[in-house]
Amino acid sequence: MMTVSNSQLQPSAANDGIQADGAAAKAMSAEVSGRPFVFFTNASSGNQDTEQFLEKIATVMEGHEHHIICVYPDDSHEQKQQEAVSLVKKHNAILVVAGGDGTISAMANHAIAEQFPMGIIPFGTFNMFARDHGLSLDTDTALRDLLTGHIQPVQTGEIGGVHFIVNATLGLYSQLLADREQWKNQFGRRRGIAIFAALSTIMKYGRSYILQFNKGEGRQLVKTVSFMACNNTLQAQQAGVQYDQTMGDGYLYGIVLKPSSRKRMLLLALKLIFRRLDQDRQIISFPFEALDIDKKKGGRSIEVAMDGEVHSLQAPFTVKANRDLLKIVVPASVAQHSEQE
Numbered sequence: 120m121m122t123v124s125n126s127q128l129q130p131s132a133a134n135d136g137i138q139a140d141g142a143a144a145k146a147m148s149a150e151v152s153g154r155p156f157v158f159f160t161n162a163s164s165g166n167q168d169t170e171q172f173l174e175k176i177a178t179v180m181e182g183h184e185h186h187i188i189c190v191y192p193d194d195s196h197e198q199k200q201q202e203a204v205s206l207v208k209k210h211n212a213i214l215v216v217a218g219g220d221g222t223i224s225a226m227a228n229h230a231i232a233e234q235f236p237m238g239i240i241p242f243g244t245f246n247m248f249a250r251d252h253g254l255s256l257d258t259d260t261a262l263r264d265l266l267t268g269h270i271q272p273v274q275t276g277e278i279g280g281v282h283f284i285v286n287a288t289l290g291l292y293s294q295l296l297a298d299r300e301q302w303k304n305q306f307g308r309r310r311g312i313a314i315f316a317a318l319s320t321i322m323k324y325g326r327s328y329i330l331q332f333n334k335g336e337g338r339q340l341v342k343t344v345s346f347m348a349c350n351n352t353l354q355a356q357q358a359g360v361q362y363d364q365t366m367g368d369g370y371l372y373g374i375v376l377k378p379s380s381r382k383r384m385l386l387l388a389l390k391l392i393f394r395r396l397d398q399d400r401q402i403i404s405f406p407f408e409a410l411d412i413d414k415k416k417g418g419r420s421i422e423v424a425m426d427g428e429v430h431s432l433q434a435p436f437t438v439k440a441n442r443d444l445l446k447i448v449v450p451a452s453v454a455q456h457s458e459q460e
Contacts, residue, residue, distance in 0.1 A: 150270040151448065155184035155210045156238065159203040159226060160217035162191045172217065172258065179262040186212070196225075204229050213448060215265060219243020224284045224426035227275065231282055231444045236270045238448040247285045251351050253453040269454035272443030276350045276371050276425075279436040282445070283425035286354050287438065289412070290328055290345035290376075328421070330375065331411040341403065345376035346412070348438050370406040371440045377403065409439035 158176060162169045169189065176187065188203040190196055203226070207214045216226045217240035230237040240261045241249035252273060255261045276283045330341045349355045349372040366372045413421070413434035420431050 150236075151213065151266065151268055155186065155212040156180065156215050156265065157203055157206045157210070157212045158185060158187045158215045158217060158240075159200070159222075160187070160189050160240075160242070161196075161219075161222050162189060175258060175262060179259065179266070183266065184210070186210070200226065200229060204233060207235050208233060213238055213265075213270075215240060215448075217242050220245065220248050220285050221427040223248055224282075224428065227284055227445050228282050230446075231275070236446040236448060238265045238268070247351050247353050251285075251353050252447065252449060254449065264450040265448055267451050268448040269451055270446050271449055271454055272446050274350060274367050274369070274443075275441050275445045276348055276438065277441055278348070278423055278425065278438050279430070279432040281425055281430055281432075282441070283348075283350065284445070285349075285351045285426050287348045287423055287425040288346065289421055289423045290343065329413055330373075331414050341375055341377075343375045343377060343403075347374040348372070349374060350440070366406055369440055369442050370408055371438070373403075373405050373407050373410065375403040375405075407438075407440075409437055411435055411437050 160169070160172065173187065173189070176185065186206050188199055188206070190199045203214060206212065213236050214226060214230060215238035216223050219241075220243050222243075223239060227237060239249050239252075239254050240258060241254060241256050246256055249256065255264055276287060278287055328343055328346060330343055330346060331338055349366070352366060355366065355372055355374075413419070413436075419434050421434050421436075423430050423432050
């Protein structure tokens with residue numbers, strides 16, 4: 120772990136904090152102006168060279184108070200997360216998370232719980248969250264955008280008190296992905312391996328779940344072997360389904376797989392893997408504000424994958440959208456576009 124602070128800076132008489140020098144300071148929004156940054160970076164995330172990234176922070180943040188928590192493979196992630204949160208609270212700072220969607224999601228839960236804003240430096244493989252919110256994937260640009268950005272709320276999903284930023288899955292789909300990765304790690308990343316992994320999962324999978332949600336003026340019950348709650352338009356597109364434009368406006372998008380015969384389920388599993396869900400009538404997709412899972416059954420533990428992290432939750436539980444619990448720093452251009460809409 121590494122903690123770095125610009126301790127030689129002195130507060131300006133013009134404000135209560137430290138402002139960046141030159142043009143960046145003049146362009147800095149009132150929401151960000153004077154507030155220190157606490158950078159939280161996972162050395163194992165993405166392909167960025169850690170030392171090079173730290174040098175970029177020092178260059179861009181010259182003249183602006185900042186602290187760095189760098190998590191290395193042997194460090195306790197939970198402990199370092201708590202250190203970053205403590206620094207944010209101590210300095211009334213903005214937390215800046217440099218990592219993939221999983222790291223961002225974990226720290227977003229802290230940001231929501233403690234009600235502090237969060238900046239993003241995308242370091243992941245897919246960077247679904249950053250791309251969906253118009254954040255730059257270029258590290259230098261993303262760092263500069265922090266100094267001139269605006270803070271605005273974004274939607275998250277929630278299951279059993281745990282928040283997710285991209286998606287949450289339970290049932291067959293999450294099991295398919297887990298088994299596929301195990302097979303690929305053992306036998307290689309080839310399409311044939313994905314097919315055999317799907318076959319293996321289908322042959323041994325037998326659980327189902329009951330979803331209950333509002334439809335019109337009544338409640339609808341749906342039995343499913345797989346469910347995804349999607350909070351990301353790019354993710355919905357990649358899954359191969361048609362999504363409703365209301366997603367992200369107080370709505371999540373649900374993707375449900377109906378129970379069927381083993382043969383039929385194998386075909387559906389392959390469509391899940393190769394993102395052709397929209398081509399099958401066994402798939403139900405719909406926008407929703409909230410729904411209950413296993414409300415009538417209850418009493419059993421269900422594994423739910425949220426942004427890649429598996430949580431064991433006791434049924435019944437509710438899946439819902441939260442429009443403004445998480446606040447992030449977005450580029451000024453993105454904030455202006457949102458105001459115009």
